[in-house]
Amino acid sequence: MKNYKAIGKIGEGTFSEVMKMQSLRDGNYYACKQMKQRFESVEQVNNLREIQALRRLNPHPNILTLHEVVFDRKSGSLALICELMDMNIYELIRGRRYPLSEKTIMHYMYQLCKSLDHIHRNGIFHRDVKPENILIKQDVLKLGDFGSCRSVYSKQPYTEYISTRWYRAPECLLTDGFYTYKMDLWSAGCVFYEIASLQPLFPGVNELDQISRIHDVIGTPAQKTLTKFKQSRAMNFDFPFKRGSGIPLLTTNLSPQCLSLLHAMVAYDPDERIAAHQALQHPYFQEQRKTEKRAVGSHRKACFPEHPVAPEPLSNSCWISKEGRKQKQSLKQEEDHPKRQGPAYAMELPKLKLSGVAKLSSYSSPTLQSVLGSGTHGKAPVLRPLKCIPASKKTDPRKDLKPAPQQCRLPTIVRKGGRY
Incomplete structure (x- = not known):
């Protein structure tokens, strides 16, 4: 922690306290989550669920960014250096006299559903979604505090006393730890209502009162x-x-x-409750999807213009051998000629013309060697004239490709000592 300077205290929880820190290396400000628990080894630190989850989920625009993990072996202290946000949802709506606009509510809830969809697709559910753990910076919402998260594939039952009471799903209240990732959607629905109305939906005093308040509203x-x-x-x-x-x-x-999306998120039965990926396709987020689609389309146009400037053709270099590199300059002049049209190389094989002299690649095949004569003194070989075949015999054009038997004779075999 000698690379950071403490600025002030942001908040404190049961298992940690959060400090505002300034890096002495780059001068930027960060949020430092100092754990109250002492750790004995690096292995114990790496096995911490919150660190494993943040490493798996980062980077994502709606997940809090983890910059550094600082562990002191002597003292056993652990600190997570994270991205510093402006405020959380609770601080945004606390003491507010007028509710937010529905456009702002829609924007925040769409980002929250995207963050839940991302963590659920990666096999993690949060288990403590509440306004204090949803952070905002310049209209960008990010989900943080993964200290209570669990794997979707871990074995039930889970911890019974989990999540803040006001945002706890019925299956967490009425079962002995048998709940799934759908509990995050219930909590998000409670946050949804609280952002819109500035009042908690189920402010229970204890667990029995919490169930009673849920039944008063939902039945x-x-x-x-x-x-x-x-x-x-x-x-x-x-x-x-x-x-x-x-x-x-x-x-x-x-x-x-x-209201339709809100009712779907706080469905009593978790099997009937909407999932995060389904919530993203709800008609309520239609305008958000259009805006996101336009942003992606403009980004693609910026990266891939409709009429890009054609780069220098490189495909011909694949057909030039080491011995034929002298032809590159002449080929480039022909390609850069303004009157030339069509592709840089022929798409179909042209008819063979035997007039003149042609330079050969060092990769000429054996079938061509039977037709071509050998060059002398490093000069290009001269093509031998081919025999004319009557038209009546050209019933199958593939037969013309077969070499004549006279051109494929084997060398004479000399007997030595009665063995071949």
């Missing part, structure tokens, strides 16, 4: 859903039927498409 789940939950719960439970009041419309700027 009690279907019997098949409860049966699935009971199979992975040691304690039996039943709830009185409640229809639910529906998601409260505390703000008037929510479109029907917005």
Whole structure:
């Protein structure tokens, strides 16, 4: 840490504290996540889930960038040097009197769904999606704090007490650790509503109150859903039927498409809950997809113009042998001639003309050697005239390619001592 200068404290959690640091090497500012736990070896550090996850997920425009891992073997302290962001979602909406515009909400939620889609495709689910862990810098949203993440393919059951209570999915509350990556979508739906209304959707005081608040809004789940939950719960439970009041419309700027996506993200049954890649294709994000498509198209036009300047043709060099390199200058002059049209080399083989002298490549095949005479004193060989074949015999043009038997005679064999 001698390469960094502490500027101030940003925040503190249960397992770490975050400091604003300035690098003495490049002068840039970073966020330093100092772990409170002490580590004994580099292997223990490398096995940390958060480090493994950030290394696997980086780089991505909506995932917090990990710049450096600093480990002191003597003291056992560990620090993660990450990208410094301006604020988190909680700081953005805290104390705000008027809600954000739906365009801004749509922009942030599209980026959040892209980050969840990326981590789920890479076999990781976050397990602690909440406004404090969603960071913003210049309208760019990034998901951070992967200290609670797990592998999608790891064996259940998982830790029961996971995720902040207000954003905890029903399967995390009603089972003994049997939940999947779909819990991240429930949490994202709660964040979705909180960004739009500036109020938490399910602000439970404890776990029982959390379930009660969910039932007040969504209603009690279907019997098949409860049966699935009971199979992975040691304690039996039943709830009185409640229809639910529906998601409260505390703000008037929510479109029907917005409410449709919100209901799909907070579906009670995780099997019926929308996935991140499906959410990205929801009609609510239609304008975001068009904007992204236009940006990709303009980037491609900048990199690959419609009428690019033709570079100097290099394909002819593949057909020039070491002995025929002297022909390059004459070939280049012919290619640069303004009246010349067509490709740099013939697309079809021209008819063979036997008049004049031609230079041969050092890679001439044996079949041509039977027709060509040997050169003298380093000069190009002269083509021998070919015999004319009557037209009546040219029934198959492939037969003309076969060499005459007289041209493929084997040398005479001399007997020596009665052995060949």
